[in-house]
Amino acid sequence: MDAQQDRIALPLRNHTILGVCEAIGEDFGFNPVFLRVPFAASVLWSPLIAIAAYLALGAVVLASRLLFPQRKVVRVAAVPVTAANQQVELAKAA
Numbered sequence: 666m667d668a669q670q671d672r673i674a675l676p677l678r679n680h681t682i683l684g685v686c687e688a689i690g691e692d693f694g695f696n697p698v699f700l701r702v703p704f705a706a707s708v709l710w711s712p713l714i715a716i717a718a719y720l721a722l723g724a725v726v727l728a729s730r731l732l733f734p735q736r737k738v739v740r741v742a743a744v745p746v747t748a749a750n751q752q753v754e755l756a757k758a759a
Contacts, residue, residue, distance in 0.1 A: 685719060688726045 686704065690697035707715040 683719070683723045685723045685726055688730070689722070692726075692729075 686697040686700040689700060704715060704719060707718070
């Protein structure tokens with residue numbers, strides 16, 4: 666994904682309508698196409714119900730993102746422990 670696209674909020678991205686399918690896909694770890702295809706098919710079957718369901722899911726996603734924001738991960742570099750360091754630690758413990 667583009668670095669610029671990462672910083673833009675889901676509803677404002679060019680390739681999404683409200684970002685509902687993409688947000689649910691991110692939260693549950695699957696490709697959003699698996700939701701977009703059934704929604705597109707349901708629009709052909711009953712447009713009013715499909716749009717209402719999409720907007721309801723949008724409200725749920727918005728509420729979940731506002732109530733439970735994603736925590737920012739701080740990455741810390743691991744320091745390798747050598748045998749000499751282990752012996753010093755053992756000496757202190759004894």
